[in-house]
Amino acid sequence: MAPTSETLTPERILEATEEVLRRHGPAKATVVDVARALGVSHGSVYRHFRTKAALREAVTKRWLDRATATLTVIAEEDRDAESRLRDWLAALFAAKRSKAGDDPELFATYQVLTGDHGDAVAVHIDELTGQLARIIESGVDSGTFTTTDPATAARAVFHATGRFHDPGYARAWEKPGVMDDFTAVVDLVVRGLRAD
Incomplete structure (x- = not known):
């Protein structure tokens, strides 16, 4: 039996949208395709997401947020800042590599969508650099790191390691x-943050 609009949730719509995007790509996927996949009218989808752009932004945010949960746990752990920083950067790289390698069609689709929805990307980057700032600040508090401004240092670390999480570098992640390159960059970053 086809689902009804009463059982329709934003999460189900986002799951179906992801499948439709995987199948058709961002240029051809429509709200009608999503509704058809759910067995509902496109009006039912629009009751949850007012526009196609809002639906695409929500599915983009959902995709970006998947890596954030693991990173949040690492950022909030009660252990030394240097090992947390190393683990956080490694987890970010692993998450991005996994997204690119496990489902390359969907990864390519999201590269298009993130380009179209810069606000969702900006919020995501702010969240990630905020986590880095908290790690660095805890290192400053413990005397492990030295910096006058953890937020500025966090942005610098994020940009310095961009080759290992920016989707534009995805082709290089399997070379x-x-x-070894990742480890060398992280070692250099950590040395730069350490207190004298």
Whole structure:
């Protein structure tokens, strides 16, 4: 039996949207396709997401947020800042590599969508750099790191490691030696943050 609009939730719509995007790509996927996949009218979808753009932004945010949960746990752990920073950067790289390697069609689709929805990306980056700032600040408080401004240092760390999380570099993530390169960059970043 086809689902009814009463059982329709934003989460179900986002799941169906992701499948439709995987199948058709961002240029051809429509709200009608999403509604058809759910067995409802497109009006039912619009009751939850007022526009196609709002639906695409929500599905983009959902995709970006998937990595954030694991990173939040690492950022909030009660252990030394240096190991948390290393683990956080490694988890971010692993999450991005997994997204690119496990489902390349959907990854390519989201590259298009994130370009179209810069606000969702900006919020995501602010959240990530905020987590980095908290880690760095805890390192400053413990005397492990030295910096006058953890927020500025966090943005610098984020940009310095961009090759390992910016989707524009995805093709390089499977090349031989990438983990050695990652480790070298993280070592350099940590040395730069350490207190004298």
